[in-house]
Amino acid sequence: MASFLYRLGRLAFRWRWLVAVFWVAVMAAVGFSATRASEAPDDGFAMPGIESQKAFDLMDQRFPGSEANGANARIVFVAPNGQKITAADNRKTIDKVVAEAAHGPQVAGAVSPFQAHAVSKDASTAYATVSFKVKATDLTDASKKTVEDAVARARDAGLTVEVGGDALATRPAAGGPSEGIGIAVAAVVLLVTFGSLAAAGLPLLTAILGVGVSMASILALGTTFGLSATTGTLATMLGLAVGIDYALFVVSRYREERSNGHLPREATGLAVGTAGSAVVFAGLTVIIALAGLSVVGIPLLTKMGLAAAGAVLIAVFIALTLVPALLGFWPDAVLSRAVRKGSKRSGASHRRSRWAAFVLRFPIPVLLAGIAGLGAIALPVTHLQLGMPGDEAKPTSTTERRAYDDLAKGFGPGFNGPLAIVVDAKGAGDPKAAVNTITEKIGATAGVVSVSPARFNPAGDTAVFSAVPATSPTDQKTKDLVKVIRAERPATESATGATFEVTGSTAVNIDVAAKVQGALIPYLAVVVGLAFLLLLVVFRSVLVPLKAAVGFLLSVLAALGAVVAVFQWGWLAALLGVHQTGPIMSMMPIFLVGIVFGLAMDYEVFLVTRMREAYVHGEPAGQAIASGFRHSARVVVAAALIMMAVFSGFIGAGESMIKMIGFGLAIAVLFDAFVVRMAIVPAVLALLGDRAWWMPRWLDRLLPRIDVEGEALSRRASTSPARLPDTEPEPEPVH
Template sequence: MTSFLYRLGRSAFRKRRWVLLLWVAVVAVVGFKGLTAAAGSDDSSSMPGIESQKAFDLIAQRFPGAAADGAGARIVFVAPDGQKVTAAGNREAIEKTVAEAAAGGQVASAVDPFRANAVSEDGTTAYATVTYKVTGKDLSDGSRTELQRALGDARKAGLTVESGGDAVAAQTEAGGIGEAAGVLVAALVLLVTFGSMAAAGLPLLTAVIGVATSMMAILALSSAFGLSSSTGTLATMLGLAVGIDYAMFIVSRYREERGKGHTSLEAAGRATGTAGSAVVFAGLTVVVALAGLSIVGVPMLTKMGLAAAGAVLLSVVIALTLVPALLGFWPDAVLPRALHRRIRKSRGAGAATSTGAASVSGAAAGPGAGAGPRESRWARFVLRRPLPVLLLSVVGLGALALPVADLQLGMSGDEAKPTSTTERRAYDDLAKGFGPGFNGPLTIVVDAQGAPDATGAVNTIVKKIAATDGVVSVSEPRFNQAGDTAIVSATPSTSPTSKQTENLVHTIRGERAGLESATDATFQVTGTTAANIDVAQKMQSALIPYLAVVVGLAFLLLLVVFRSLVVPVKAAVGFLLSVLASLGAVVAVFQWGWAADLLGVEQTGPIMSMMPIFLVGIVFGLAMDYQVFLVSRMREAYVHGQSPGRAMVTGFGHSARVVVAAALIMMSVFSGFVTAGESMIKMIGFGLAIAVLFDAFVVRMAFVPAVLALLGHRAWWLPRWLDRVLPRVDIEGEALTRADVEGKALTGADVEAEATAHGDTPGAQPSERSRETAGI
């Protein structure tokens, strides 16, 4: 593989114009297809295999039109202290507000609270429901403005008026200035790391090209494969992350090879052959993690995972082709100033090589050019004291992982939003006026097709559910046209996210067997609250199989890459430590409330159901990136004859600074989401940022070198029979150290001979042809 990638890098460098034109054509074609493609259907709510989804499908079948997907808004009215909403003046203002809301252009209906019995027992609170003809994403700004204008009359009358629902939530911007700040910090980290605007900008440029192309491809395929706008969320996040990482590692290795005295052409080939090999296998581990999301059995997750996997593959291809091509246009611009000055001085003095590489051999090339003093100092410290470092890292991460034992999954709603939002205030007003369970009613679907007396069977089931502890009230059953199916709404006494409500759902379902035998009818529990409970259980049960699959497949890949039994095991253990520690930190902050005020978390509650799966998938990919790039340099030094300890120090010094830079970039990007207004966005941003912190700085910088230092030669041991079976991939560039690679490195003499053949004289400025041959 190294030889193939070496030739690929040289070819892309030499034929840079054709490579650039090819990528411009690809971006143009994919962009045109994406912008002109029909929108895909949004099936993100589909969750097969759970009872609440089966009940929802039954409602859609037996009650045609009942499962309308139009947006909805709930207007909550609260009377001033000492008054009631039923007072003449208040009632008149409420009725006027509802009538004005009903007159909106996209409104299907608006229900008066006094006609719908939507007034609290104490008369202090009432609510009106507004239903729209279109979905939330299709609701116009004018319709939202009309709704807010309608609320003004009731407020003028002295009533407190708040609103909730997806029609209102669509107005809420989840973003914050932190996202832009995160990208800015990432650019600054690249600039500080490389000391060159070109070297810092090239990874950002190629990453943006990759993300834009991926998103346009997702849009182009949205109609054919049922992809929605949310499908590209993970693809954007990971495409940007690995796109920067992969390009940065190749640019870093290119600078290192130039510092060793190689021509720009040869350096591009060697960087693509060595760092490019690591990019390929790092990308494969990420693809394994993302494609593994399909085993969860959730269509949305499967599509998001596969789309993100495609984005990662595209990032790999861009890193292997477009990056060396762009280096061909500006071969010296990405170099540090010291090396750049040496090359220009060498050219001016008429050096033998047109790039001046021969005279600057061994010059510092910035990150990756050699073992940095700080990095090597830390590596030598770990080499001297491996056991304390190992114990401290394991014990520290283990302690941070302890809160995971209390992990509670769920889906928070308006109660998790800041109190500055009208949705949160409407939620609180309804809970105060109608009880904490009012915001999360349970929908019971009774199927009495097989019962001789459908009405009697439904009434028997309703009475039993109403008598269940924890149920405050049960609505009158609403039958379908055939009279064999009914829908009932049951209001719990506790909030939707409480453990008591979850237990109540299980209790009601546990009564089904006895009622079925007594009535010849059956029922299912659905609704938002029950669906959230079912999804949480599905995600929790899928987490362990998902971990087993991705870690197992990654073990096989790393076994092939490093030809060692210990290194893949160490990588898997380190990854599990970082993931568990980050989940523990998320539980401590967002569920227990530790330091929640510092992050602006106003309401603690269950952890988002998909958070652990997302965290495992994304962090696994990034962790394996850092593992491959860091340890491959250690193995490269070991294969080339260094002792295990010395190889660890050498590899650490070569790669640590770039790995740290990559981790800081990812932490900056992810931390930007912590400033968002939505608690769920905060949770994702915090979880990913803290996971990268633990994995890059604790696991890869302490745990990994400590294990290697303790094991010595045994770390690279592989049984002979397994060594014969495994394919050889030469990720360390062993083939490039021998003279048997097709298209050998160009020396100064080669360049001089090539220049003379095209009419250039040694010491003069090279012609365009000789410049291209030499790689200038």
């Protein structure tokens, strides 16, 4: 592996113009394809195999073309203090609004609250539902403007009017201004680490190019593979973070080899042969973790994982080809000013790492402190509640959140989370009687406030009605109610001959949480198992991969604990712009597990590879740990700070899911890089000594040898410490 990558790096250096033109052509090609591609489809949130999804599928089948499948806008009217919404003037205003909305383009129908009995008991609040023939993503601006103009006139008349539903829902961008701040922080970290504008700018330039190629590819292939901008959110996050990091490691190793006396082309080959090997295997672990998300069986999560895996793959290719090519254009510019002026020869500090010396001296206290600290932060995980954020999680500045609050105040906390009951009465002798029996049975269940009249399909064999719980959608009592209704179903179905399924937002949340929890262990088994085998090959050790897996579990549990403390308990919520605490997004645990595992293995490979390299080259086990730290700790710290900066940029997103993911990833990198990899890992290695690199002989014979440490390159280098034999003259740099 090292020899192959060594030759690749030298070729990229030599044929730098060809490599640069190739990547520019790739960017131009995918960019052109993206501009010509049709608009990406809506990702949706299909969940095959769960009851609530089966209910939706049955509705699509039995109610073809129904407005139930289209967008809707729920217009909420609140009378001024001291007035009734049923007063003559208010009633006239509301009827006029409904009439205007009903005649808008793409509208299937609009019902006055006075006809639908949608007025609160105290007559302070009423709502009208406007149903559209198409989904929210297919609504035209003219359709939205008709409703918006009607609402504005009602407000001018003195009513408080807010709009819920998905028709006019605000769709915040995935990032925010802080995303740019994150990139700026990354630039500062690179500048401080390298002391050179060129060395700081090169990783940023190549990472941005990689993200551009990835996102353009996603847009170009959107229609073919059902990808969209939402699918690419994770690809942007990880593509930018690992793109900077991978280029950072190659450039850092290049500077080190130049300081050892190698000429630019040779230094480039050695950098790609050594650091590039770590990049390849670090990238493979991330790709395995992301591609493994398909095990969960959630289409949206599968698409996000595969798209992000593609972005990481592109980042690896760029680090191995474009980075060495750019080093060929500016071989001296990436060196520090002191080195360029000749006042400083060494690009890497030869001083003993004080932290490494401390860990080697006190491994047990460091190990116990790290485990105890992460364990304490992980404790909130025991109170983890899963759900999906709705309008209640949006800021009060949005009309959807205000509509949610007004409905809860006027109609009760459970009104915003009604349960939809879909009855399949094909097998019943009297479908209407069967539906009436089921409606009465569910309506009499403790915790149900009311049920709506059943609505039948044209064939008369399927009906839909709603049941309003007494408690809010995120309340545990509401979840228990769903379980009770489903538990009592067999007796009801036996008596009526009809079957029914429970759906709606609350039911979907319960089903999604159960599906994710059921998939977590198989997912962990697949991802950790494959990565363990990969690390077994890389490090030629049994204990090092085991230690890496245990350290990862500590990181992810602590990160989940921090997410629960902030987004569920509300600690520091105001500081992070969290407007409403509540259940953690159902996909968050498995999402965090997959991504953090990949990133954790990144740092494991980068840091421990240098330790392994020193050990293979003859240093004692303890000294190898110190050598690994001396050569790579500073760069690993810089890489972690860059990732934290990039991920923290997404905390400024308006969408709560992206905000939660950004925070979770940033805090996970903090724990993994600075506690696990910088403290627990060297402490464990120090305690194990030579045993850390033990492997049974029979297993050593079975595993392929890939020479990640560059042992073959070291043997070649011994023939000439300043420069390996070269058949071509050293190319002149571009000035």
